[in-house]
Amino acid sequence: MTDTGQKILQKIKEDNVRPYPKSRFLFRRSVIWTVFFLSILLGSVACAIAMFQLRHAEWDLYQHFSHSLIEFALLVIPIFWLIFLLGFTGFAYYYFRRTEQGYRYRTVWIISGSIVLSIIGGGFLYTTGLPEKLEPIFFDKVPFYREWQARKQRVWMSPAQGLLAGRITKMISGRKIRIEDLQGNYWEVDIVDTIWRGRLKPAINLKIKILGHTKGESGFVATEIRPWRGQGHRMRAFKGKGGHEKNLLKPK
Amino acid sequence: MDKKPSYETMSDEQLVQLSLKDQNSFYYLIERYEPKILRYIKRITNISPEESEDLLQEIFIKVYRNLNRFNRKLKFSSWVYRIAHNEIINQYRKKKSYSATIDSFAENDDTDYLAGFIGEALDIDNDYISRENAEKVRAALAKLPDKYREVLILRYFEDQSYREISDILRKPAGTVATLINRAKSKFRKIAKQHQLENLI
Structure with a gap:
């Protein structure tokens, strides 16, 4: 017996050192894998909502943003959910590296693997319709998210670029309405040749987004009107029997 | 203890299983790894022999406590080295004495390893290394940043494979290979400054 070996064994006996039970390591391992999969699941939810927003983004506004591609990108790319x-x-990377053999994989593989898993999971969740239910909940319950989305909507304060939003204050006639825009200015909007999206019915206090062009100082000719909240899924054009978009206010 | 001869033929994994049932069997694992780990401590730190002994004791107590954690997919030696490495790093954090000095490579039996290191690390045929050169190589090694020195020591002095170093340091094998290549190139630069041109 070597002196050192004897001393160490003696110390183990004197201090009554015992091996930690297997269950302790099993528990630790389970916690790490659980947190890893939870991170992938939450990443999948974020991915599903991002897919949903991308699918229903107002891509057709591109023509109004020829002056600023960045502004357009900020409008259509779901940055909030991509950051999530x-x-x-x-998180997934951090915990995977802490698994028994996680260190054997290169960072780039772990990160891309986690993203691919989240995309697959997100794709599945997207097909279940979950993001459609979750996104409004976030909008209603999370003030920061609401503020973020509201900031994105400020692009609708660009009448010179053909984008205007506000609340209907008066139905002047079947051809004209008055709105108060997001900055408190009043506009008379010509709605003769307007497509109303999202099954909208004009009504006082209805918040709308308008595409068109200015006419004089406080006039606006609307080519299309969309609901204030909601994107494509909630603003599918109302279609008549022939499948053509129906202008609800067009005089018969 | 009477069954010592049979213990000697047992694999590390068998000894681990036995140690979990019988504390005394752990002695044979200590006996098997004590010289290697003590040498590793001396090579990688500049702590005194007494402190090395204490550290060695702490390492084996930690190994014993964690026996149930040993993953059979790893080599037991890699696992012990990993615990030793982590414990050394912890000591470094406490005492700031991780960096090796020239003296920490001063053991005579390291000269053979140094010759081997020069041959393999610097891609030159060097069957003989003079005492003077050996000291210069030691000095150059001691000047390397910790992350490079530790991979060179594990590779050329502890004779660990890339996979084993990967398991010890918990880094991907590719990263280990990159670290070793960078360490060699750093070493070449430092060796030049130490007038080891005749070796390079």
């Missing part, structure tokens, strides 16, 4: 996805991918 990256955050959860970071």
Whole structure:
């Protein structure tokens, strides 16, 4: 017996050192894998909502943003959810590296693997319709998210670029309405050749988004009107029997 | 203890299983790894022999406590080295004495390893290394940043494979290979400054 070996064994006996039970390590391992999969699941939710927003983004507004591609990108890219996805991918990476053999994989593989898993999971959740239910909940319950989305809507305060939003204050006639825009200015909007999207019915206090062009100082000719909240899924054009978009206010 | 001869033929994994049932069997694992780990401590730190012994004791106590954690997919030696490495790093955090000095490579039996290191690391045929050169190589090694020195020590002095180093340091094998290549190139630069041109 070597002196050192004897001393160490003696110390183990004197201090009554015992091996930690297997269950302790099993529990630790389970916690790590659970947090890893939870991160992937939450990443999938973020991915599903991002897919949903991309699918229903107002891509057709591109023509109004020829002056600023960045502004357009900020409008259509679901940055909020992509940041969430990256955050959860970071968590997934951190915990995967702490699994028994996680260190054997290169960072780039773990991160891309986690993102691919989130995309697959997100794709599945998207097909279940979950993001359609979750996104409004976030909008209603999370003030920061609401503020973020509201900031995106400020692009609708660009009448010179053909974008205007506001609340209907008066139905002047079947051809004209008055709105108060987001900055409190009043506009008379010509709605003769307007397509109303999202099954909208003009009504006082209805918040709308208008595409068109200015006419004089406080006049606006609307080519299309969309509901204030909601994107494509809630603003599918009302279609008549022939499948053509129906102008609800067009004089018969 | 009477069954010592049979213990000697047992694999590490068998000894681990036995140690979990019988504390005394752990002695044979200590006996098997004590010289290697003590040498590793001396090579990688500049702590005194007494402190090395204490550290060695802490390492084996930690190994014993964590026996149930040993993953059979790893080599037991890699697992022990990993615990040793982590414990050394912890000591470094406490005492800031991780960096090796020239003295920490001063053991005579390291000269053979140094010759081997020069041959393999610097891609030159060097069957003989003089004492003077050996000291210069040691000095150059001691000047390397910790992350490079530790991979060179594990590779060329502890004779660990890339996969084993990957398991010890918990880094991907590709990263280990990159670290070793960078360490060699750093070493070449430092060796030049130490007038080891005749070796390079």
